[in-house]
Amino acid sequence: MSLDKYQQAWKAEASQVQAVFDVDVVSQQVQQTHDAFRSMIFWRDVREVGTSLVMIPLWFVMGIGMSLSWTWYLTVPALLWIAVFMLVDRRRHPQRPSGPGEPLLFYVKESLTQVEHQIWLLRNVFWWYLLPPSISIMAFFADVAWQSSSGWWNFGLVIGFGGLFLFLLYGWIYRINQRAVREQLEPRRTDLLRLIAYLEDEDSTEDAAEMMDVVSALSGTDGNAGLSPNWNSWAENWNRIIPSWREVNIIIVPTLAGAYLGYRYPLDDMGPVFFQSVVAAVIPFEIAFFGLWYLSHRRHKDKPLSGKSNQSPNAAAIFTIIMILVISTLVVAAVVAFVRNTHSRRGAGLDDISSFVDDDIEHTDDWLQRMTDSFYPSLSAVVVRDGEMVYQGAFGFADIESQRPATSETQYNVASVTKVFTASLAVMLQERGIVDLDMPAVNYLPEHVQLSTTPELGATITLRQLASHTSGLPRGVPGQVQSVEGRYELEPQRLYNLLPNVKLSSRPGVSTEYSNLGFGLLAHVLESAAKKPLDQMLQEMLCIPLRLEDTAIEGNAKLTPATHYARKHRGGGVETHSLKERLAGSGGLVTTTGDLAKFLMAQMKPGVLSEESLEQLHTETRLGNGSPSGTALGWTVRSIDGLGRILEKNGGRSNCSAWIGFSPEHGVGVAVITNCGGPSVDPIGRKLLERSIPLSP
Numbered sequence: 106m107s108l109d110k111y112q113q114a115w116k117a118e119a120s121q122v123q124a125v126f127d128v129d130v131v132s133q134q135v136q137q138t139h140d141a142f143r144s145m146i147f148w149r150d151v152r153e154v155g156t157s158l159v160m161i162p163l164w165f166v167m168g169i170g171m172s173l174s175w176t177w178y179l180t181v182p183a184l185l186w187i188a189v190f191m192l193v194d195r196r197r198h199p200q201r202p203s204g205p206g207e208p209l210l211f212y213v214k215e216s217l218t219q220v221e222h223q224i225w226l227l228r229n230v231f232w233w234y235l236l237p238p239s240i241s242i243m244a245f246f247a248d249v250a251w252q253s254s255s256g257w258w259n260f261g262l263v264i265g266f267g268g269l270f271l272f273l274l275y276g277w278i279y280r281i282n283q284r285a286v287r288e289q290l291e292p293r294r295t296d297l298l299r300l301i302a303y304l305e306d307e308d309s310t311e312d313a314a315e316m317m318d319v320v321s322a323l324s325g326t327d328g329n330a331g332l333s334p335n336w337n338s339w340a341e342n343w344n345r346i347i348p349s350w351r352e353v354n355i356i357i358v359p360t361l362a363g364a365y366l367g368y369r370y371p372l373d374d375m376g377p378v379f380f381q382s383v384v385a386a387v388i389p390f391e392i393a394f395f396g397l398w399y400l401s402h403r404r405h406k407d408k409p410l411s412g413k414s415n416q417s418p419n420a421a422a423i424f425t426i427i428m429i430l431v432i433s434t435l436v437v438a439a440v441v442a443f444v445r446n447t448h449s450r451r452g453a454g455l456d457d458i459s460s461f462v463d464d465d466i467e468h469t470d471d472w473l474q475r476m477t478d479s480f481y482p483s484l485s486a487v488v489v490r491d492g493e494m495v496y497q498g499a500f501g502f503a504d505i506e507s508q509r510p511a512t513s514e515t516q517y518n519v520a521s522v523t524k525v526f527t528a529s530l531a532v533m534l535q536e537r538g539i540v541d542l543d544m545p546a547v548n549y550l551p552e553h554v555q556l557s558t559t560p561e562l563g564a565t566i567t568l569r570q571l572a573s574h575t576s577g578l579p580r581g582v583p584g585q586v587q588s589v590e591g592r593y594e595l596e597p598q599r600l601y602n603l604l605p606n607v608k609l610s611s612r613p614g615v616s617t618e619y620s621n622l623g624f625g626l627l628a629h630v631l632e633s634a635a636k637k638p639l640d641q642m643l644q645e646m647l648c649i650p651l652r653l654e655d656t657a658i659e660g661n662a663k664l665t666p667a668t669h670y671a672r673k674h675r676g677g678g679v680e681t682h683s684l685k686e687r688l689a690g691s692g693g694l695v696t697t698t699g700d701l702a703k704f705l706m707a708q709m710k711p712g713v714l715s716e717e718s719l720e721q722l723h724t725e726t727r728l729g730n731g732s733p734s735g736t737a738l739g740w741t742v743r744s745i746d747g748l749g750r751i752l753e754k755n756g757g758r759s760n761c762s763a764w765i766g767f768s769p770e771h772g773v774g775v776a777v778i779t780n781c782g783g784p785s786v787d788p789i790g791r792k793l794l795e796r797s798i799p800l801s802p
Contacts, residue, residue, distance in 0.1 A: 627690055
């Protein structure tokens with residue numbers, strides 16, 4: 106029906122219809138609504154595209170300024186994707202401006218087309234708007250977590266914190282967009298469809314008064330598509346979520362409790378205390394806030410906003426908004442602190458030092474001194490290449506109280522680095538025919554000893570499985586195995602009494618499970634087979650031939666190790682550890698970086714250790730299904746960008762941290778030790794190893 110015919114028909118029926126349907130007024134109202142909707146979409150797109158384009162150079166500046174890893178820059182294509190997507194979308198779905206004289210039906214249909222397209226965009230907002238940056242951000246979190254964490258547990262916690270934060274943030278964004286579709290766009294589409302049907306159907310049974318109500322409803326909506334609510338709606342929503350100070354208390358109490366717990370009980374190798382405190386505060390804050398938001402949504406889902414003018418958030422809501430801004434600022438500061446901490450530990454500012462000329466050595470000294478000043482009471486490091494020691498340095502104090510400086514001869518506990526020495530003894534004893542690594546361990550123990558709660562499986566655990574962490578034995582020693590302190594004097598019967606109660610985590614040979622108990626048991630088997638204490642074997646078979654003059658099992662009279670300290674964020678005081686639940690072959694070694702340098706050279710060139718023994722030590726173990734275990738005998742096998750295959754072993758307790766590793770392909774090895782519980786020196790060791798390998802031409 107044309108507009109003229111519609112007007113004639115309307116006048117003919119005027120006496121029978123009580124409502125007056127002024128077409129000109131209606132056209133003007135619909136046109137204004139149409140133009141307002143177009144304007145809102147335009148400025149929303151400008152904001153999103155502009156923000157993405159501004160963020161791209163900012164992302165590069167931040168990445169270059171803090172020397173962040175390549176995963177940081179994955180967000181750049183995600184930002185570019187959002188900007189390009191919205192520009193292409195506008196190109197494919199042009200919004201034609203209204204002009205004078207256009208029929209009423211034109212405005213209504215144009216509005217319907219735009220509304221339906223916005224419904225499609227918001228329903229799919231996860232795929233084109235949320236997913237790309239979430240993938241890139243999680244990749245960065247994973248990279249930082251991998252480089253900064255000393256184990257899978259810490260790695261999982263970092264990923265969990267980051268993932269939970271993104272899930273809650275993006276989940277909230279997704280929900281408000283879907284809510285906008287349900288509560289604003291779909292009702293708007295329904296009204297537009299009714300109006301179109303009324304205008305197109307000459308026999309429409311719709312009441313004109315109802316159509317006027319539809320037009321009024323269309324004109325009265327803010328048309329914000331869920332992304333730009335007007336002030337009154339925004340204020341009313343906040344007042345619904347935070348109606349009183351009771352809701353503020355529900356948010357602030359767990360937030361402050363989380364911040365205190367994060368500060369008071371920080372986790373090892375999880376970043377600065379400030380970062381952990383903020384993370385511990387943000388998680389309960391988000392849970393409490395989004396919980397209140399959800400309850401408010403459920404409570405008011407059937408109650409549309411009043412639309413009253415001149416509304417303002419109440420005092421409790423304003424306080425909550427300020428708290429959100431403060432926490433957001435703290436989150437940014439915490440992330441920067443975490444990245445800088447990780448960056449410095451991974452080797453910020455350490456360039457290629459592979460020539461080891463005077464400038465390279467000075468540069469390395471400066472870098473390690475900065476690491477020591479920031480994190481450690483002392484730090485000792487050594488680099489060997491092609492059978493020679495090319496760098497050695499010691500920084501800080503072996504004893505803070507007496508100001509005794511650390512030197513290259515300072516002795517340190519190296520905790521689990523002991524395991525590569527124990528594994529080396531095992532292959533040497535096999536070569537001498539004293540043990541067989543593929544024989545069950547129980548063959549070397551008294552007949553009455555049962556290994557695990559499933560002795561039929563425990564009886565199949567071999568020495569090779571003990572040395573490669575594939576035995577299925579759990580990580581920890583299940584109780585006291587000696588009654589003395591300060592030295593390792595295993596009381597075998599104590600160990601034998603505990604072994605029957607040990608529960609296997611898996612069948613032997615089917616998975617990798619790091620086990621201090623396994624290596625301690627391996628060392629005891631070697632002692633039983635060789636009929637010599639572990640320290641005596643160590644001296645005779647490794648220390649004397651390699652001239653390791655400052656290496657022994659803790660308790661040896663020749664040792665005077667450095668004073669060991671707690672981490673700085675735990676007070677940095679002197680800290681000792683009990684030996685009653687520890688086994689010497691798992692973590693009892695005391696040594697120096699100078700001796701570790703000689704040991705590394707012996708690992709890279711046959712000599713004291715034969716070529717066959719080295720091959721056994723360094724070959725990655727295969728699990729029962731043929732897949733690689735990630736471990737050799739004592740060593741962990743890793744692949745690092747730029748290095749290829751490396752063999753490494755770290756060690757750490759609450760009062761010491763050590764890392765030793767080498768690249769067989771390049772003939773370069775590194776050892777790093779400190780006399781405090783952390784941060785872990787693993788990133789420092791890996792960075793030294795990477796920077797010590799000559800760059801490919």
